[in-house]
Amino acid sequence: MPSDAVADYAARPGRHIVSLSGGKDSTALAIFLRDHIPQLEYVFCDTQKELPETYEYLDMLEAFLAKPIVRLNAARGFDHWLDMHAGMLPNQRVRWCTAHLKIQPFEAFVGDDPVWSYIGIRADEQRSGYISTKRTITPVYPFKEFGIDRAGVMTLLEQSGIGLPTYYEWRQRSGCTFCFFQRSIEWVGLLERHPDLFEESKRYEEQNGGNGFYWRQKERLSDLQDPKRIMEIKQHHEQRMKRERDNSANKTLIELQELALDAENDENGCNICHL
Ligand code: SF4
Structure with a gap:
C-alpha cells in the first residue's frame, strides 16, 4: 500500500470528501483513505428510495470509519422531486433524479469551499465519473493513481471485514429500488x-x-x-x-x-x- 503517497493528499488545503453511494467501490475508497486523511468527510445523498441493504451497509461502514456519514436530502427525497416534476418519472434520457438527489445536494453541502472530491473509479474502468461544473470542486481518482483494480477493491473490503453489500447476491448496483438501469x-x-x-x-x-x-x-x-x-x-x-x-x-x-x-x-x- 503506497501509504506515504496517499498521505500527501491530506496536506492539500481545502475540504476532503468521499461521496458514498452504498456501492462497493466508493465504500472501498473510504476504507482506503480513512487512515491517511484525518480531516476526511463522508457524505451520502439519500434518495429515500434506497434498498434496506444499502442503509444497513452504510451503518456498518460508519461504525468502521468511526466518523459520521453525513446524510443529505432528509427533507427532500424522491417523492418531493417527483411532485416538483408534476409526477413525471425520470428515465435514462431525462435523469432529473440524479441532478436533484445527488448533484445539487452535494454542491449545496460544499458551498463555495475548495473541495477535493474523491471518486471510486477503479484502475480497470474506462469511465471518468461525474465531474462537477463548479471550479471549486476538484475530482481525485486514488484507485486510478495507485492502480487499484477490482481485485484490489475486493481485498480492501475483505481485509476491513466490511465485505460486499448483501444486495450483491442479486443486484450489482447501488441506488434506488426502481432504478431504470436495472437488468x-x-x-x-x-x-x-x-x-x-x-x-x-x-x-x-x-x-x-x-x-x-x-x-x-x-x-x-x-x-x-x-x-x-x-x-x-x-x-x-x-x-x-x-x-x-x-x-x-x-x-x-x-x-x-x-x-x-x-x-x-x-x-x-x-x-x-x-x-
Ligand atoms: S439510482 Fe437510478 S433512479 Fe435513483 S437517482 Fe440514480 S439514476 Fe436516478
Whole structure:
C-alpha cells in the first residue's frame, strides 16, 4: 500500500470528501483513505428510495470509519422531486433524479469551499465519473493513481471485514429500488427479495408512468412478474452465467454474476449513483 503517497493528499488545503453511494467501490475508497486523511468527510445523498441493504451497509461502514456519514436530502427525497416534476418519472434520457438527489445536494453541502472530491473509479474502468461544473470542486481518482483494480477493491473490503453489500447476491448496483438501469434478473431479484418494494415500483409506473412509460422501457413490471416471464429471464441469466463460466475458468461466482449482468446490458449505469 503506497501509504506515504496517499498521505500527501491530506496536506492539500481545502475540504476532503468521499461521496458514498452504498456501492462497493466508493465504500472501498473510504476504507482506503480513512487512515491517511484525518480531516476526511463522508457524505451520502439519500434518495429515500434506497434498498434496506444499502442503509444497513452504510451503518456498518460508519461504525468502521468511526466518523459520521453525513446524510443529505432528509427533507427532500424522491417523492418531493417527483411532485416538483408534476409526477413525471425520470428515465435514462431525462435523469432529473440524479441532478436533484445527488448533484445539487452535494454542491449545496460544499458551498463555495475548495473541495477535493474523491471518486471510486477503479484502475480497470474506462469511465471518468461525474465531474462537477463548479471550479471549486476538484475530482481525485486514488484507485486510478495507485492502480487499484477490482481485485484490489475486493481485498480492501475483505481485509476491513466490511465485505460486499448483501444486495450483491442479486443486484450489482447501488441506488434506488426502481432504478431504470436495472437488468431483468435484478428486477426479478427485487420481486423475490422485496415484494413490497417491487409493488411500490409498479405503483409508480402505473400511477405516474403515463402513456407507454415503463421503468424497463420495453415491458411493464406487471408483465415481468408473470411466472412464465420470470422463468424465461432466469433461464437467460443462467445461460449467460454458463457462457461466462466456460469462457473464464478462474472467476468467482460474484465475478461471473457481474459478467452475466453486463452481458445482458453493458451500460455503465449512472456515473454518480453506481460507484
Ligand atoms: S439510482 Fe437510478 S433512479 Fe435513483 S437517482 Fe440514480 S439514476 Fe436516478
